[in-house]
Amino acid sequence: MLNRRQMITYAAGAAGALLLPYRAMGDVRDRNPFTLGIASGSPRENSVILWTRLAPDPLRGGGMPAGDVPVRLLVFADDGGRKQIRDLQVTAVAADAHAVHVRLDGLDPGRDYWYRFVAGDFETVLGRTRTSDRRADRARLALASCQSWQSGFFAAYADMAAWAPDCVIHVGDYIYEGGEGQLGPRTVTAAGETLTFNTVRLHNGPEIVSLWDYRNRHALYKTDPSLQAAHAASPWIVAMDDHEIDNNWASDTPQDPWAQTPLEWRVRRIAALKAYYEHMPIAKPPLIDGLSSSLEMHGLYRFGPAQVHLLDTRQYRSDQVCGEGFPGQAPCPDADRADRTMLGAAQERWLFDALRQSDAAFNVLASQTWITPYRYNRAPEPAAVNFDAWDGYGPARRRLFDVLADGVANPVAVTGDWHCAAASTLHVDPFDARSRRIGHEFSGTSISSDCPWSGAMERARSDNPHVRYHNGRKRGYCRFDIDARTWSTSFRTIADPLNPASAVTTDLEVRTRDL
C-alpha cells in the first residue's frame, strides 16, 4: 500500500514534466532555497524520514512561487558521498510550505547513511543519519529541550553535532511563541535573589497566532547554524511541549482562556500543529477535522539495550488544576480525581502494554515534563508542587508507577520543560526517598531558556532527597551512553550563553547504579 505522501511522490515522478523545476522558476532560481537545512528522524531498523524545506525567503513565508516542486534526493553509503545508493525525485509540497518529507525504506539496521537534496543549482550539505538496531550492544542518545531563541545561543547543539549520537530525543519547547523582547541584560528578582538574564537576539515579530506566524517562527529557529548542524549529524525523535503552541496549554484549553476565544484557540492549534509538521522530520501530518486537530507524536523506538517510549504529555491531558502558584502551588481536592489523565486513555494503555512486553535492558520514558516529584515547601506540610508537571497528575503517576514497580527492567525517565538539570531516583512512594526505588530520571537543562526558579529549587533541595544532583544555573543538554549493563549520563553545559561558539564541558558524569 502506498501512503498519501508516497502517492504524491509517485505521481510527481510519473508526471514529472508537469512540475516546474526550481531551475525554471525565474523569480527565485538564483536564490538558495535550502536556508533551513536538512533533517532526519523516526529511525527504524529499515527506514528513516528525511526532511528539508524550500524557503529562499525564510522569514517571509518562504518566498516560493505557487505549485509543487520536484527536488532530487541522493543517498550514499559512505561519508565521502561517492557510493551512491539512491537517486530519487521527491516533491516539495506547496500545501506544506514546500516542505519535503520522504520515508526512505529498505535500509539495513544499525547503519549510517548520508544524504543530500538538490534543487536547481543548489544543494544541501551532506547529512548523516542512522537506522536503529535492536541487536546493537550499545546506544548513544542525546536529550534536548527548551531552546528560547532570545535567551541564548545554541552552542550546545554544535557540541551535540560533534558527538553525533545515534539519535537525538527532543522533548519540546523547540520554538517559543512569545513576541520580541529587548536586546541586552535585564534583572529579575525571584525567590529573594536578583538574577541577570540576557536577550541575545530577537524574535521576528509579536506573539505568533496564525499559520503564517508559526511558519516564520519555525523558520527563524531553523536558520541557526548549530541547530542545523545537530539535525544534519543525527536522526531526531521529537514531541512538542507547550510553547510550540502556547504556554502551559492542555488539550483543548489554552492557559489564558480570557485572552482567546475557544474558536481562536482551535484555529491557532491547527496552525501550530501544521507548521510543526512542516518543519520536522516526522512521518504523519496532523489530522484536521473541521476545527479539531491532532498530531501523533508518541511512539516506540528501539536502540539496542534501550527501548524508548516517546510520550506526548500535552495533547491529551486533563486541564491543570489548583491555581497558578509558582513554582509550587498547594494542592486542592481536584488534583486527586482518579479520572485526571496526563497521557489520555489510549496512550496510557499503549505505554503500559509496551512496558510490560519490553525485553530491553533499559526502558526509557521520554516525557516533556518532570515525572520526579519536587516540593517547594517543608515537610510535613502538604507538598506545594508544579501542577503543570506529573506532580499535578498524581493518580496518573500512581498508575504509571504501579506498572514500573511490577517488573519493568530499569526504567529511566528523560525529561525537559523545567530548564534545569537534575539526576533523581524514582520511588514507589514518590515523595519518600526511603521507599523502594523503581527507576531513575535525568532532566536535561534547557538548550538556552532561563531558569528564574533555580534559587527556589536550591532552597528546597533538602526536602527533596531523591534529587541527587541539580543545576539550574547552566544551559546545555544530556548525553546517554548505554550498554546492556550500564547507563551513563553526561550533563554537558555551556560556559557562555552569549557566545555562539562557547566551550561546552561535562558538569557531571554519573551512572544510574551510582545514584
Ligand code: FE
Ligand atoms: Fe521551556
Ligand code: CA
Ligand atoms: Ca514547557
